[in-house]
Amino acid sequence: MPKHSSAPNYFSLREPLRYEGPKWKPSNKRPLGYRWYDPDRKVLGKRMEDQLRFAVCYWHSFAWPGSDPFGGDTFQRPWHATGGDPMAQALQKADVAFELFRLLRVPFFTFHDRDIAPEGATLAESNANVRRMGEVFARKMQDSGVNLLWGTANLFSNRRYMAGAATNPDPEVFAYAAAQVKNVLDLTHELRGANYVLWGGREGYETLLNTDLKRELDQLGRFMHLVVEHKHRIGFKGTILIEPKPGEPTKHQYDYDVATVHGFLRSYRLEREIKVNIEQNHALLAGHTFEHEIVLAQALGVFGSIDMNRGDEQLGWDTDQFPNNLPQVALALYHILHGGGLATGGLNFDAKLRRQSIDPDDLVAGHAGAMDLCARALLVAEKMIEDGALAEQLRQRYYGWDGKLGKSILAGKHSLDDLAALVDKGTLEPQPHSGRQEVLEALVNSYL
């Protein structure tokens, strides 16, 4: 048996972490605290907590046992013990989850249906279990003030989804997935979730030898329309989000990256209804930077929310580590804030401990360290925005486009013939200018 087995005493900490100030260092007596995360501090006109909108995810922290392809459960959470009553275990898990939220003072959480309640013999039974846990959540949320950033349905673990959910060759699987999403979307609405997420875990394929790609895309489009129609029917005010990921579990995922998802949304006339949930590690796996995906989503009008984690520079899979790179996170937050902030979105720690981190308190440490890093990065982003030098150099670089020629080109006032004539007259003499990348990189470092 692990040392701490009953839910309220699962962690050794009793009092919630607090803001300790910039001089604070972890000590044996007080190993955990916030050096930067000061929820009430005003940053660019909003409380820090409201700028960052942190969420703890249920799946990595409470559902995953520490397994990898070569070995099983390392964490031995008491609610995973074999032979236990699954519903009692789900309740214990929820107690520990809300205890972690309290200790961290985190304002939001996220879940899949299968994380929170046991799967039953039929879908009706499974859905009922989810709803029972939903009632438990409603009470706990009321008591704690913790809110739901988003809910989602797990349409990828069960073998019925091995060939996809909406993109399955069998319409009965499509119907099954629809029934599951309806249940979680209804629950998310009842719990006043800020968003609903669809990650197309198995919406993709391994080989075209057994896959009709066009049909599968049409099925996915139809599925998304059903979700949007249902959202409006029940009056859910949150945002529907698709989470792009380029590979894993399938070789070709249809929701490859922000550009691909946007193209899909446009083709199926969904671009006004659905936005994206961008995950740092997924951006890297797609061959992009995190900032690229953020800024592109903003440019296309589909920026929604963030799954905040980090990949490994050597490993080509979704390692889902807690963020720990100040310049990277600072630039991401700079772009998020510069483009208007998070709106209904948040920073969801879709991040898991390394499987050797088996002490319950490691769960507190992983999140607390990540929250503090993000808070520190937010303060860096604030300096970047208040100083304005980064924005100013962009303005200068595109200066010509705000002038007479640039404006009239964009307004469609010139044909190719016109422009050729202008150049022939010899009045234009474009001069190359330095891109100054090194200067700008040093500028970024000056804010750190």
Ligand code: XLS
């Ligand atoms: C997997 C995804 C998943 C989604 C939720 O790689 O990140 O965890 O965030 O289904």
Ligand code: NI
């Ligand atoms: Ni994710």
Ligand code: NI
């Ligand atoms: Ni992921």
